[in-house]
Each structure stands twice: as C-alpha cells, then as structure tokens.
Amino acid sequence: MQGTPSRSDRLALGLAGWVTRHAWLVVGLTVLVVAAAGGGVRYLEFSNNYRTFFSPENPELIAFEKFQATYTKNDNILFVVQPRHGDVFTPRVADAVERLTAEAWKIPYAIRVDSVTNFQHSSADGDDLTVQDLVRGASTMSESELEEKREVALDEPLLRGSLVSPDAGTTGINVTLQYPEQSLGEVPEAVAFARGLAAKIEADYEDVHVAMTGVSMLNNAFAEVGQRDAMTLMPLMFGVLVVFIVVVLRSFGGAAATLAVIGMSAATALGLAGWAGMRLDPISVMAPTIILTLAIADSVHLLLTTLALMRQGRDRLSALRESLRVNFVAVWITSITTIVGFLSLNFSDAPPFRNLGNITAIGITAALIYSITFLPAAIRLIPLRVRPGAPAGGRDDAVMARFADWVTSHHRSVLFGSAVVSVLLLAAVPRIDLNDEWVKYFDSRVPFRVDAEFAMDNLTGIYLVEYSMDSGKAGGINDPSYLEALDRFTGWLRSQPEIRHVYSYADVIKRLNRNMHGDEPAWYRLPADRDLAAQYLLLYELSLPYGLDLNDRISVDKSSTRITASVGEISTVAVRDLIDRAERWLRQNVGTGVTGGATGATVMFSHISQRNIDSMLTGNVLALLLIAAILMIALRSVSFGGLSLIPNALPVLATFGVWALSVGQVGMAAATVTATSLGIVVDDTVHFMTKYVRARREQGLDRPQAIRYAFMTVGRAIVGTTVILAFGFGVLALSTFRVNEQMGLLTALTILIALPMDLLLLPSLLMIGHKARVKKEERNHEQVLAPAS
C-alpha cells in the first residue's frame, strides 16, 4: 500500500474523512432519505393479470387482443362440480348445479354463465322449434326425466368433454367475466364472491365437491403467490443473512450496521418502485430478496478489511479509512457490473423481468451509496471491538496462501482440467429442454394448481387454443364451402390426441338443420344452401336468452366464427407442435378464402420462453460488452479486463450444461439469468483482480506473489460472499412460483460454479505467458519462478 495515491484513493480518503467527521449528519440524512423514498411502498400493488407477462408489443398478445375485440374477452371462472358418489344427473346434484348457475350471474363482472342446466337445448315438435334450458327444476324431476337429460347432454358435442365429463360424473359451470379494468380490486372481488358461492354449495350439499379454475383464478393466483412469497421468503432471507453476517464478521456492531444497510437498500428500492407506479408480480416481488442478498457484499468487504486492520493494531478510524481506500474501486465496480446485469433485463419481452431488473438495480445503487456513506458513519458511532493479536481467520489466510502457491505452481494442469470440464458442460447445453407448463408455474402448495389438475383429471382441458375462422366476407359463415371447411377442421382437431374438447359453430348449425327436419337423425348435417344456413341462424338467434347469445362465437358481420379447442396437460413445446400441425393441415386442406390462426393465452405462453430468449439476446450481448469495458477501465488494462471475462462467462454457460444434464427442462427464467448472474459473479473477479493489480503496481510484486497477496486479502471474502449469494438465490428456489425457483437455482448454480473458476482458473490464466514476459520485464525474478512453471 505504498506509492503515490491515485485519484480514486484520494476520493475514497476524502469521503471517509468527511463522513466520519459528520457521522451524525450522515446517519440522520440517510434515515431521512430512506423514509422519503420508502414512503412509496404504500403505492405498491400486485398485478393480477397474466397479461402482465407480455409487453404491449408482443405479437401474440396483439393478435389475441384483436381476437377478443371481435368476439368477447374470455376471462373466466370455471366451477368444477363433482358429487362424491354417482353422477350429476340426480335431482340433488342437478339442483346444486342449477342453483350455482343462477347464483353465478351475481358474481361481479360476470356477463355470461354456461352450464349443463342452462344449456339452450333446441328441439323440434312439428313446425314448432323449442329452445329452452336443458334442465329446469331438477329437484322435482323424475329419474327417467333426468336420464333423458343425461342422454341429451352426453350426446351434445358442445357439452360432452367440456361442461360434462363423458361418464357424467363431473360437470362444469363456466362464468365469463368482463372486467372494466379500472382497479386491481376487480379480480379479487370476483374471486372472493365466487369462492363464497362454492363454499355455500359445498355446505348445502355435503356430498358435492366444487373446484375452481379458469383465467380469473389463474390471475388471482399470480397475486396471491407473489404476496405469499413476499411474506415468507423475505423474512427467511433476512434470517439467513443475520446468521451469516454474525458468523462471518464475528462483530455485533458490524452486523447491525450491515443489516441496516441492506434493509434500507431494499426499502429504498421498493419505495421508489412505488413512487414510480410500478406493479409487483410474482417475479418482481423477488427484487427485495435479491437486493438483501446482493447489498450485503459491499458492507462485508468493507467491514472485513476494517476488522482485519484493527486486529493488526490499527485504531478504528484509520482502519475504516484504509478499508474504504483499498475497497473503493472494487465496491464501485462490483456494484456497477451487477447494476448493468440487472438493467439488461429491460430487453426482456416480459415486463415482470424489466421491473425485477429495475427495482434490483435501484436497490444495488442504494446499497452502494449507503455502504460508503452510512456504513462508515455508523461504524464511527457504534462500538466495534476486536481482540487485538488474535487475528480471526488467521488460519484461513494461511490456507489461502498455501492454496495460492499450489495454483500458481500447477496452473497448466488447472487450465487443462478447466478446459476439459468446460467443453464437456458446454457440449451439453444444446440438450436443454426449453419448456413451460403454466399450471405448473405454481407448485402444489397453491390451491389453483390443485384445482386446475382436478379439472383436467375429471372434466376437461383448461388450456384453450382459440381459432377465428375467417371467411373474408360479410355473411360468409353461411356459405356451404365455409361451413364444410369449418366442420372438417373441427373434425381434424377432435382427432388429435392432445385435444379434449372442441367448441365449433359447425355443431350448432348441424343441430339446427336436424331440428328443422323434425329432429330426424339423418338431417344432422350441414345445410346445403347458404340462405338456409343464414335463416336457421337467424331463427336460433331469435330464441336465445339474455347472456347466452352467439355474439361471443360469431363476429358481428358474420364473416368469422370462433373455434375453441381445450387441451389437457400439455407443455409449451407440445402446444407449438399442435399449432404447427394444425397450420399445416389448414394450408393443405382448406382452400383459399378461409383463414385462421391459433391464439389465446395458451398460445401466448407457448412462445414466451423463446421470445424472451430472443429479446434478451441483445441485452445479454450488450451487458457482456459493457461489463468487459468496465473491467478494462477499472483495471486500466485491456488484457486484464478481457481475461477477467473468461472465468465469468464460462460459469454462466456451464450452468446450462449442468442443468441440461441434471434437470433438463427450463422455462422462461432461462433467458434472464445470463446477464444478471454474469453481473453478480464478475464481482469476485473484480475483487481478486483489483488486489492483484494493486499488488503488482503499488508493491511491485511478481505474478505468483501478487496472486498470493490477492488470495490473502480477499480470498475469505470471496468464499464468504459466494456462500451467502448461493444461499440467497437458493432461498428463491423455495418460491411457490416455478419461474422464481428456476431463476434462483440457476443463479445459485452459476455462483457456485464461478467460485472454483475464480479461485483456480483466474490465477492460472494470469500465469499464462509468465515465463515469456519475465525475460523482458522481470529478468531478476526468472530464476525464482522457474521451478513453479
């Protein structure tokens, strides 16, 4: 630590001097700033709309919005009703369904209720067409009457496999909701009301089980899961950190100051997010937990150095200043690289990741500022004692020194070994299975997951793939060629193994044709004439009651109709495959004039992983270049900066290799961990390299000696922060939300893989060419080092 002080040193010393002289002022100001910023927390709200995962520019979202504007928004709640014994068509159970159907109209924002009881059944009696509820007054119906209804329901393609299971053991009541989207209270309001209804039915009919699924339940689950994670994971994280800090620092004063720094950083970030009007979601709600983890590093580095200097006999103030001086650049650089990594999430197509990135970046900025202002001021004010002469970690430092000597003497073997392992892991990366299944975003602790699986096991598929089959001209849906194409496509969809149910207008018009011909089964076919089809439709439309019209199925100018295919448990890869097959079939089998493309939430989610990877590609490259540039500037060396990237980029890539070999499947979290984990793992390298460079430049040490110095000064801190970071992101893996779980595990894995890379590969890389250069520059050291190389 000799030589002329650099500009950064002078800045650090000046700052340290000022904040310790005005300690009370700094502490007071910090508290004021935190209070002002943190006040924004009260404006934070949880988003409860799955659309939050898609940017306004997302092409699948745009297509779906257009689809919904043509037909109806399809937010829904699906009640799944199952008697414990027997089937649905008993007076008691049918009565329960009838009652739930009637009551469901009162759910806030409900615009439509469909069930097996209010199904508008059409039948013919001579020249009378009767259109009425399939079941009305079930409690007073005879067994044979209900048996008749049961047969009709099971025969009806619009009901079987959708609102009634093929064994009639389970039935569904589908409520369509149209939210004004004025307030976040709408979804919880509707869900709370619906849950109340379900509970009432279950209480009044003890032998009936009611499960609830649908888009509104999914949306509600997003909010509930986020809140639940925030309530459980943040305190857990805080607890883990308290233990860690006390163990590593072995100083209560230092631990208290550090906890204050990280707590205030998280509060500042959340508060500012609130002031900015951001909405939380299950992903961005992880930000404070991540901030707690990341914010700790600055304080730990600063305090470990301070305490070590005090143990060497320095007084508190001079130790503090010296610590700030030697760590100043590293603290800045590590913070900036991490900020860059998280800000790169703004390239993600999914806004929750953008929010996560921005909130975390704010938190890390706050942590940086509080660590170099509040922390020294606080340390000046609170008792901080060490037992001099008993250097804590003295044995560790000796271990570090021996380790450094071993690495510098075996750097060729280390390089070779690292290369082999890296190549093997990188080769495995392409085997990774990019896949999602959005019901499985939630783990089985979440009621939505349980109910959704109950619905799929017992009633119908809850993944909906929608098609708008467009004839291209007004009134074109009545054209026999259109109806034929529609009917054939409906038939093709039904023949696909993944598909549980298809709702198509083709079935309606066939039924009407039969009704118009005295219910003769032979007439269950498409009308042969356009006028006939149009007039049947007109007749049917005149007979439908309030809320059960066809406006959600047929476009206003009668140019297109909607097909809804319900798919059972299916992954996003399988969905894309199904969509591709359908597209191919349509191209080959349907002539020009009729067009249709798949849309809907299922389709949107099926592209989300790939789209995020594509959108993050630019972000990742940009982050990598920026981080490299920062390292080069900070180390004032292009080669050192470039070299530093290797032990950092490798773990990021190797992580995917390990994941491919162990877990295999990864979802939309995949795209987002690259830049963020790069920003994090580079920190250890920065700490190591700044010490190494300082040793070389200030103390004129040769490479092995400088490596030794670096190990002894920051080795413990590197291992310590790695452990805590891995722990911290490991905590995220306990999230009930799959995306967070994968994000946490992947990041933790990267951090763990980066540790040996930093401790083994980095020094080995620094040793490359050592011999060649010494000839020119350090001739006098040549003989000393020769045996080592």
Added chain:
Amino acid sequence: MNKCSRPRRNGVLWAAMLAVATLAGAADASAEDKGFEIAARSDRSDRGFGDSAVDLKMVLRNAAGQEATRELSLRTLEVPDESVGDKSLIVFGTPRDIEGTALLSHAKILDPDDQWLYLPALKRIKRISSVNKSGPFVGSEFAFEDFTSLELNKFEYEYLRGEACGDLECDVIERRPRYEHSGYTKQIAWIDREVHQIRKVEFYDRRGDLLKTLTLDDYRQYEGAYWRAHALHMVNHQTGKSTDLIYSEFRFGLGLSERDFDKGVLSRIH
C-alpha cells in the same frame, strides 16, 4: 321505449291512477304512483295511432369497430283489446341471405310472446317456443323486449327525480320488469316534460350493474299527434359493442287489420 309499436294502456289502472293523481295531487303521490303517472302520460301521448309501417336500418358495431348493417321493415297494429299486446311484423331485407325472412309477433303482457318465423329458403313457417325475450335481436345490442311494444303493465314504477336532459327538463323514473324471464333487474328512463317522450334509458343487469344505455334522438311528430324517434343508439358498457337503429319516414293509416298479422300471411310476404 321507442314508439315503433304502440304502447298499450291498461285503462282501468290508468284511470285509477289519474283519479288518485287528481285527488291527492301529484306532489302528495307516493314515488310509485308518480312514476306510474309519468309513464302513463308518455304512453297516453301515443294512443290511437291505429297502424304504422317503417323501414329501418340497423348498424351493429363490435369493440374492434367492425360494422355490419341489416335492413328491415316493420309494421305495427294497435290492438284495442287490453288483455293482449300489439302485433308486429318484421320483414328482413338485407343481408341478402335472409331476405324475405319474416317474424310475426303477438305481444303478451306477462307470458312469452307468440312468435312465428317464415324461412323462405325452407318455405316453412316455424313457431318459436321460447320464454326468452332478453336475448340480442339478430346479434344486435337490442333485445327483443327493448324493441317491441312498451306495455305499461310490464313494469312496476318509481319516480326518482327531475333533471335536465339536453335542452329539455326530464322526469327520471325507474321501472322494474314484472316478467319473470327478463334479463334486467331495472331500467331507468328519462322522459321529457314537454312532449312526454322517452329520451334515454339505462338497463341494469341481474346483478344490478349498468349494462346498456339507449339514447333516442331525432323525434318527429306525425299527424300532429304521434312522436317517433328516428335515431336510436344502444351501447353495451360491458362488452363495448353498440347498435344504431336509423328509421326512415313512418307511414300511418295504412288500413291494416288483424288479417295482415295472421300467421298465414307470413308465406305471402315478400
């Protein structure tokens, strides 16, 4: 609401109401009585028109702004018998594939209307047996019950308040359908104090939430007595869809009789 078909009056009740109103004075009448009185006065303004015929255009719009147009003609017969409602006959002109399709309707007070549809493509008359009157009429935002005769006794009334409506002063009344299968829990109607015509109606769904708003414009008086709105605009607040009804000139005194509104006549109309 609109006077495309004649509101029928219940003479006894109406007379009783008038008597009550006269005796007690409007100011002392309860809100129910006053509401009924205002509705009845509006209804009365249309009495005795006999029959009418009009062509109209229906413009349907969805939330995406796509439009569709249907043209139809409507004939209405005032029925003096108070126990049944008016009779109406709708003949569709466009779109081409439903041209000549005709809907005959005999309105009832509290029972489902009698309805027959003639399908030219099938060359058959089909009777529609349905209790449903609140469904959308040919895909529009108008329900059949919004569209057909405003029978005074189909509702219970309550007077709410008086307020300005555009350039006019209006009485605002609430009316609750007495028909079991109505899709509405209540309607709120604005009736002007000058010529006693309905200017605006709000429809509330089964939950009691605002569902649709109808505004009636371009009122013209015929034969020095009968007011008819010529531009009706219905917007559905929940779905963002809307429908306009644009009427051409009304014709009165066509000499129509019961025979012209018999089911047998359907197949002869073109």
